Amino acid sequence: MSEKTMESSGKGFLVLLLPISFLIIFLVSTWRFLLALVVLIIGFNIWQQYQWQQWCQRVNPVFHQLVRENQGKITPMDLAMRGSFPGPTAKRYLDGKASEFGASIVNAGSGNEVYYFITASILGNILDSSEPVKTLSAQPVTTAARSLLAPPATQTLLAEPEVEVELAAPATHTEVKPNLAKQLVFGSLIQSELAKRLNVYSSTVYKRRNDPDFPEWTRSRDPDGIAWSFSEKTKEFFPIEES
CATH class of the missing domain: 1.10.10.10 (Winged helix-like DNA-binding domain superfamily/Winged helix DNA-binding domain)
Structure with missing residues (x-):
């Protein structure tokens, strides 16, 4: 290796050594302040x-x-x-x-x-709204129900004082109204039960339960003409007693 090459290498080493030396001196003299700054942060x-x-x-x-x-x-x-x-x-x-x-x-x-x-209540409402509504199966009309629901089977027309003509009128009702007493086992209905009674989707009841006209809307769809109210506390529906 020539003398010129060695001289160039020595200068390059000094260029690197000087900054490192200054850095070491700075850390040794200020490490207490740096440690205090780190602890403070x-x-x-x-x-x-x-x-x-x-x-x-x-x-x-x-x-x-x-x-x-x-x-x-x-x-x-x-x-x-x-x-x-x-x-x-x-x-x-x-x-x-x-x-x-x-x-x-x-x-x-x-x-x-x-x-x-x-939340649990929101999840329950979502599950109720996704439940399909089952249509009530038609049941044969009994004699007692026919007497209450159907119009009189015969009508008497007096053409003359001594002549009576009977016209037969067929019964138009094909199913019995739901038994409210059996449904209100606990004195109230849940959302899906009321939806089945009103023959609507459970999500429809959920959307309209807080409306001011909810009782009148339920009365118009209830088979017995009963108005229903919603309890925010129990999340159940109660029949409104007529005064």
Whole structure:
């Protein structure tokens, strides 16, 4: 190896050695400050996480109430308006809850997202709405039922004082009305039972149960002309007694 080559290699080594030396000197002289800075950053992150958990504990009752009121469907704006805090904070909270409970997130367009949380009551309503309605099978009319439901079998027309003419009128009813006493075993009906009685889909009853005109609507479809009311507390339907 020539003397010129060795000189070039020595200069290159010095160029690398000088920055490394300065770095070592800097770390030795400032390691206490650097360690204190790292501990400070870690402590600050732990404090922020603690503050967030405490805040979430205060927001949880508002979140649970919204889940019940909106049947599990929540947007960040709903939560932000109810709790009076910024939208990004509401979105961060809902993202955490969606990950915790496995909620579905649907993009509604324009950057808006809808979070769907499924509860036991909501799942029960979905299953009820998917249950097909079974039509009531026709039953033969008994003699007692015919006397109550069918018009008089004979009509007497007096053409003259001494002459009577009888005209036969066939009975038009082909089935007996459902026995309400047998259906109301527990004093009420569930959604699928009332749907079968009204001869509609269970989902139709679910959609209209909170309408103001629900009792009149059920009266018009009930075979006995009975009006029904919905209890939000028990999720059951009760007959309205006529005053």
